[in-house]
Amino acid sequence: MAYAIIRIAKLTSQAHAHNATTHNYRQHEVSNADPTPQHPNREYLNHEKTDYWTLAEARIAEVVTRKVRGDQVRAVEVIMTGSPEGFIRDKEGRAVDYSKSKWAGDNLRFLQEKYGEKNVVSFTLHQDEKTPHVHAVIVPITPDGRLSAKDTFTRQSLRELQTEYAQAMAPHKFERGIEHSQAEHQPMRRQYTQEAVQARKVAELSKPAAAIEREPFTLPDLPRLVGRDEWKTTQEARINAEIAARMAQVQAQERERMEKLAELAQVSTAAAEQVKTLQKQLGTSEGLKQGHYGALQTKTQEEGILSQGYDRTAVRYVQGA
The missing domain is CATH 1.10.132 (Topoisomerase I; Chain A, domain 4)
Incomplete structure (x- = not known):
């Protein structure tokens, strides 16, 4: 059985959020992406492709009443996918179109139910790389209306996130990886670089x-x-x-x-x-x-x-x- 994979990356500054926006919406050349993919990428929520920082600020203004410090994390990127063998592929080994699939819908539903529907401000499916994957952006607002990435993503809650996500993906034949594994999770950009070097x-x-x-x-x-x-x-x-x-x-x-x-x-x-x-x-x-x-x-x-x-x-x- 294939593994369910979910990771998070805090967008710690406006520049960081802007770079993530341009990367995920392919507003500049991405070396590991196919410029003419067989199946297009798809944005499910942020159809105007507004900058992530702007989206986060707008959501914070709607809910948070306390003053937000300049160094507070306003948005968190979530990457959702699975090991390559878990996706249906054609005779040439390319993944089929997942843009209207139940897998994509279940991923979006999982995030909205866990972190709040309106706190999920962007949900982008990438199909221009080898394996379909999602880049989602959430604003870490707690149930009592505070902006706190620290409280939203604790060590314990991240372990629970891995388990809960695997359970949500079980109908698609993805399972959880080894719990308490010593494997190091690397940033996606570093992983792409290492894969290119290995290739x-x-x-x-x-x-x-x-x-x-x-x-x-x-x-x-x-x-x-x-x-x-x-x-x-x-x-x-x-x-x-x-x-x-x-x-x-x-x-x-x-x-x-x-x-x-x-x-x-x-x-x-x-x-x-x-x-x-x-x-x-x-x-x-x-x-x-x-x-x-x-x-x-x-x-x-x-x-x-x-x-x-x-x-x-x-x-x-x-x-x-």
Whole structure:
């Protein structure tokens, strides 16, 4: 079963709220978003796409009677989604349109019932990334009419939020993650950056390598000398044994690289799907390529050594040594 995922991020300043607004409404280029998505994003409440800070100030003015300090948190962003495998996808692996789905409706209903219908001032579904997810904005007004993000989101209430959200998403086959897990929840922007880095690493490691079959190394024919054939056979056997040993070393390095790819796949979902294909491609092709390159270097070095040895032998022979 897939996991239900819900996170919060306090919008601590007007600039912070403005940046969240422009990001969520795609008012500037977003590197991890598809500029021409198959299914459009959708805003369910803030149809005018008003800045989050302005929305929060308007809601506070309606309810809060106490003076609001300049450093008080006026809005909190809530991100709601699930692990990628929990969403229905087409044959190409793309998520279907969730804009009018019961899943989206249940997410909105959950927030409104928990924090107050009018305190949820924005609810945006993003479908231009790999996995559908919601960015909602709530004004943290307590039941007694105070503005307090601190009281609305305590350590205990955040644990309860995870459990309650999973229960609300159970009809959609999402379940709660491990309670009291030591896993660190990272800001979405940092997660996007890390996923992009992991994807680039996998792409670099997954570049296909042309398979090169190594032919046995043979020495060039030398002028007639006593025991030449026996010496040549011995040297070829020694050199080929060295090449085989180096190829085994390269293959071990290849296995280590595969293990690193597996680790990357656990960190990044996007990387994990690429690794599935990668594991079919790699095999020993890269090892053979590197082994062949090493063999050519060894061959060149050996030829130079043999040429020098032959010159010295010929000189001694002529001098009668």
